[in-house]
Amino acid sequence: xxxxxxxxxxxxxxxxxxxxxxxxxxxxxxxxxxxxxxxxxxxxxxxxxxxxxxxxxxxxxxxxxxxxxxxxxxxxxxxxxxxxxxxxxxxxxxxxxxxxxxxxxxxxxxxxxxxxxxxxxxxxxxxxxxxxxxxxxxxxxxxxxxxxx
Amino acid sequence: xxxxxxxxxxxxxxxxxxxxxxxxxxxxxxxxxxxxxxxxxxxxxxxxxxxxxxxxxxxxxxxxxxxxxxxxxxxxxxxxxxxxxxxxxxxxxxxxxxxxxxxxxxxxxxxxxxxxxxxxxxxxxxxxxxxxxxxxxxxxxxxxxxxxxxxxxxxxxxxxxxxxxxxxxxxxxxxxxxxxxxxxxxxxxxxxxxxxxxxxxxxxxxxxxxxxxxxxxxxxxxxxxxxxxxxxxxxxxxxxxxxxxxxxxxxxxxxxxxxxxxxxxxxxxxxxxxxxxxxxxxxxxxxxxxxxxxxxxxxxxxxxxxxxxxxxxxxxxxxxxxxxxxxxxxxxxxxxxxxxxxxxxxxxxxxxxxxxxxxxxxxxxxxxxxxxxxxxxxxxxxxxx
Numbered sequence: 001x002x003x004x005x006x007x008x009x010x011x012x013x014x015x016x017x018x019x020x021x022x023x024x025x026x027x028x029x030x031x032x033x034x035x036x037x038x039x040x041x042x043x044x045x046x047x048x049x050x051x052x053x054x055x056x057x058x059x060x061x062x063x064x065x066x067x068x069x070x071x072x073x074x075x076x077x078x079x080x081x082x083x084x085x086x087x088x089x090x091x092x093x094x095x096x097x098x099x100x101x102x103x104x105x106x107x108x109x110x111x112x113x114x115x116x117x118x119x120x121x122x123x124x125x126x127x128x129x130x131x132x133x134x135x136x137x138x139x140x141x142x143x144x145x146x147x148x149x
Numbered sequence: 150x151x152x153x154x155x156x157x158x159x160x161x162x163x164x165x166x167x168x169x170x171x172x173x174x175x176x177x178x179x180x181x182x183x184x185x186x187x188x189x190x191x192x193x194x195x196x197x198x199x200x201x202x203x204x205x206x207x208x209x210x211x212x213x214x215x216x217x218x219x220x221x222x223x224x225x226x227x228x229x230x231x232x233x234x235x236x237x238x239x240x241x242x243x244x245x246x247x248x249x250x251x252x253x254x255x256x257x258x259x260x261x262x263x264x265x266x267x268x269x270x271x272x273x274x275x276x277x278x279x280x281x282x283x284x285x286x287x288x289x290x291x292x293x294x295x296x297x298x299x300x301x302x303x304x305x306x307x308x309x310x311x312x313x314x315x316x317x318x319x320x321x322x323x324x325x326x327x328x329x330x331x332x333x334x335x336x337x338x339x340x341x342x343x344x345x346x347x348x349x350x351x352x353x354x355x356x357x358x359x360x361x362x363x364x365x366x367x368x369x370x371x372x373x374x375x376x377x378x379x380x381x382x383x384x385x386x387x388x389x390x391x392x393x394x395x396x397x398x399x400x401x402x403x404x405x406x407x408x409x410x411x412x413x414x415x416x417x418x419x420x421x422x423x424x425x426x427x428x429x430x431x432x433x434x435x436x437x438x439x440x441x442x443x444x445x446x447x448x449x450x451x452x453x454x455x456x457x458x459x460x461x462x463x464x465x466x467x468x469x470x471x472x473x474x475x476x477x478x479x480x481x482x483x484x485x486x487x488x489x490x491x492x493x494x495x496x497x498x499x500x501x502x503x504x505x506x507x508x509x510x511x512x513x514x515x516x517x518x519x520x521x522x523x524x525x526x527x528x529x530x531x532x533x534x
Contacts, residue, residue: 038178041290044200046173047292048285066284077364078179081219106219106362123284139282146435147270147291149212149220 025100039076041146046070051087051125060129066093067122074115076148081106084142092133097124098142173200174245176273176290185504186299187261194254195292197273199245204276206240207234207253212268212293215374216326218358222291224272232269235259236294242276257296262299265332265373268293297333305401306330307371309408312341312394314418315380321387321422323354324380325408327394328373329378335401336368342395343387343412351392354381371400386423388492389414389460419460430489431517432465433458438533439500441512447504450533454497457490464489464520465528467498477513479503500530510534 014144051064072080082105099122100107111114121144127133164166175198183192197205211223211233225233231305238255252325257273274289314326323341339356354380361369371377392412441449457463467483481502488496504510511534519526 021173038195039180040175040177041179042173042175042198042200043288044173046286048283050283052305068286073175076179079219079364084284106363113366121286137282139285141285141287143287143289145222145272145289145291146179147222147293148221149268149291 013053023146037075039074039078039148040076041072041074041076041148043080043144043146044071044073046121046144050064051123056138058127058130060127060132062127063124064127065122065124069118069119069120072109072115073116074109077109077113078115079106079147079149080119080123081145082142082143082148084123085140087138087140089134089138090095091138092138094125094138096123096140097107098113107135114131173203173288174198174205174273174275174290175200176255176292178292179290180293180295182297183257184294184297184299185257185259187259187263188365190256190258191296192254192256194252195271195296197251197253199249199251202246204244204245205242206274207238207271208274209236209271210272210291212270214372214377216376216378218360218369218371219370220268220270221367222272227299232267236269236271238271251348257294257527259298263298265303266295266297266334268295268372269310271292285438293413300337303332305335305403307337307398307400309396309398309405309514312396312408312412314383314412314414316418316421319381319422322380323356323394323412324378325356325375327369327371327379327398328376329373329400331401332373333401334370334372337371337379338399340397341381343383344393344395344396346391348393350389352383352385354383356381356396383422385418387414388423388458389416389419414460418461419519420460432456432463432528434528434530437533440533441510441534443504443510443534447507447510449500449502449510450505451500452497453500453530454495455488455490456495457492459521460487460492461521466520467517468515468517477504477509478509479505480519481513481515483515483517 041105047068049066051066051067053062055062080100082098082100084098086096098105101119102122177196181193181195183191183193193237209225211225211231213221213223215221226230227234235257235384236255238253240253243251270291270293272289272291306331308328310326312323315322315324327337327339329335332478341354341356342350343352345351356377358369358377369377369379392414394410394412398409435454437457438453439453441451443449456463464487466487470480481500484499490496502513512534514532515530517528517530519528
């Protein structure tokens with residue numbers, strides 16, 4: 001009986017081994033697995049913002065400034081560009097300038113790299129003479145464009 | 150009156166804006182590349198993820214490469230030439246909830262005459278519904294459709310023009326205009342050699358678009374029909390004079406015609422852009438301290454080399470027995486006594502001295518007079534035993 005059991009066990013193991021060998025032969029062809037990940041970008045935490053001055057309120061030449069921080073996350077190089085005009089109130093306008101990260105109006109994330117970082121957008125408006133702009137609510141829409149080119 | 154106005158302006162600036170959050174979305178992919186043939190309609194899709202709830206508006210814009218190399222987005226014209234007019238978006242307006250993903254689909258129909266590479270931008274932005282108060286920030290994502298339409302590939306052709314020197318922030322740049330006359334976009338490698346009148350290579354400069362410099366790209370991408378400004382910094386100080394600039398452009402792995410132009414470094418350009426250290430080293434004395442070779446009977450002899458790094462010719466007058474009083478020296482002589490050095494020229498000078506006492510030979514310094522542009526300067530000639 002013991003001999004029969006041993007033979008059965010040996011036969012089972014042998015079959016399993018032979019089966020694995022056949023499987024290895026059958027799997028000898030290569031399969032290429034590939035995946036394409038699309039370029040992804042997202043800006044979060046960006047609010048509309050207000051300009052205020054630390055100098056003499058409303059004085060000729062007074063500078064009003066404001067800024068906001070936001071987060072840019074991307075899995076490839078992207079370009080962020082800013083466009084915007086002067087603050088206006090009807091036909092009156094106040095000379096306004098903008099910057100991204102304290103520099104120009106565009107910046108590029110590092111080439112061939114992911115990105116997840118905080119950035120700032122800032123605006124600065126300079127009043128003309130007292131009579132150069134009427135009192136009122138001044139506003140503007142600025143556009144931040146995220147693109148892969 | 151002043152106070153009243155001030156108060157109003159201050160109040161209204163201070164009270165601006167309800168501080169609404171700009172629409173928060175994420176978009177993928179940002180670039181869709183496809184190949185097509187004339188008269189064919191292709192489908193495309195991309196996803197918008199809502200990071201906060203809001204309304205989304207999607208519109209097709211034309212794109213045009215700017216002189217800086219950046220891509221500009223233009224509201225489409227009602228013309229077949231407008232690539233945006235080829236595009237139809239199935240769901241251009243929709244509301245999105247936080248964490249919701251919406252698949253945007255559409256088609257692009259290629260007109261029969263199309264041939265080459267084309268780009269259009271599908272602008273994903275928040276539908277304008279907010280009150281415009283203060284600085285309202287509108288964030289938009291440009292999903293770029295890059296479509297290459299099969300057809301006869303035109304020969305890669307380009308033009309190059311207007312090579313010139315530009316001085317900016319005390320730095321000297323060389324710049325020129327490159328235009329892609331082909332119907333596909335390619336990458337451009339542009340190198341400029343600056344050679345002097347003896348055809349010696351003075352400087353080699355890589356030229357790229359502003360966009361390529363900002364992106365740290367090796368090459369500049371130039372789209373069909375676009376003309377871009379290329380520039381590069383001349384890092385080496387270049388003396389006043391006339392130079393030959395030779396521009397070699399390799400576009401889409403094809404050599405383009407070599408462009409040659411004469412460049413003139415004027416006094417004003419040199420003064421504004423050459424490093425101050427370079428400007429000061431008018432004359433270089435080699436070695437810095439001349440070595441005295443002591444011979445018999447109190448005689449010494451030495452040689453030195455003078456190199457003129459200045460962009461101007463320099464006249465050098467060495468001192469003589471009659472012009473200076475030396476207590477230690479019986480006599481001395483520089484040969485030649487005077488000389489003129491052109492820019493970048495070098496000449497050897499010999500100094501022979503006889504000391505009054507044989508046993509009191511020691512290093513004696515001299516001073517030569519230099520005349521540059523009618524201005525007198527002095528060159529100290531220091532000696533060592």
